[in-house]
Amino acid sequence: MKYRKMGSLPWEVSALGFGCMRLPTTPILHRVDERQSISIIRKGIDLGINYVDTAWMYHMGNSEKVLGKALQDGYRQKVKLVTKLPMIFMKKEEDFDRFLNQQLERLQSDYLDMYLFHMLNETNFEKMKQMNLISKMEKARDAGKIKHIGFSFHDTLPVFKKIIDFYPWEMAQIQYNYLDTNIQATTEGLQYAHKKGIAVVIMEPLKGGQLANPPKEAIDVINKSDVKRSPVDWALQFLWNRPEIATVLSGMGSMKMVEENCMSADKSGIGSLTSHELNIIDQLTDISKKKIIVPCTACQYCMPCPAGVNISQNFALLNNKSFSNEGKLMSRLIQSLFLRNYTKLSKSKSDAVKNNNGRATLCVKCNKCIPKCPQQINIPSELEKVVAVFEKRQKVEMFRVNS
Ligand code: SF4
């Protein structure tokens, strides 16, 4: 494992951090598979990971509970433990202590190495100020319950700069990957925070898995390259190449992912990519930008939908259909598989609500999901594209925005 500086903190953090948002789940009810999760988290730590990240909302609270169990038997002392205050559930100032105490209990720890305001955007930033939550954070720090204060971010560059300038933060967690250099905090925001000595931690390095399974044309570029790397390794090395980045969080869901990502981290380094390699990444970026239809990262914050729509799965099917190459025989076979997977989603409202597995057609446009989406996706409107492609059989190319 390679280790990197964590902003102005005297920490040496592993280049790869363990994100606990996409832990392995059971095949039928999609609950966190506790035994497997504990074993992959511990494997990551055994391979040198010393930074673990979770949140109140991940796996509906079960991520923190399982992580707490994984960190028994001496593992807690080997890591920096980070979780987040769920800003969207904060109704009043007093909620702060209730959440923090419960999180410490779930995590079976007396303290957090870092506590973040989760999902700061313009609205949550105002809420944070109105409820005087910085003072609550500082009191918790004085009491020894948390060691450092930071925030995770989903909004635009001007909002990011406003938040950065508001307080002497010790860490900012941003969404960044080779497709997202111009959205959310952007490269400029990354550099802005870094210059102020704030540790910048990266989330969504693979854009919710999309960069692990890029379009067919991108795979061709990768296969033809003289530098042999997997799509995931290209995406991760792009990040580790940058000096502003402290650690890269990967939401790992299997032992194979942990082992492969740790191997990638072993080979990482600031400024290690050649101009030829950076040029290959530029090509991958151009291809993927043209093919993505909905920038959904499958975070599930919008779920459950009262009508039972499995929002992220509908978007994944649409993007995957767009990623596969039209026209060729193999591609046509793959495309029919996407259609088959779409028809496996339920069209009956009662079944969909029970199992959260409904098709896009069930959306009643209540708009309840829209404020929950960190990517600011107009979900009901994007679901109409899913309906158009899978129900009305319109061509997927019609919906590509950057073609
Ligand atoms: S707008 Fe549609 S997808 Fe969103 S919560 Fe309402 S019914 Fe569900």
Ligand code: SF4
């Ligand atoms: S639509 Fe938005 S909130 Fe829902 S899973 Fe995708 S990115 Fe997350």
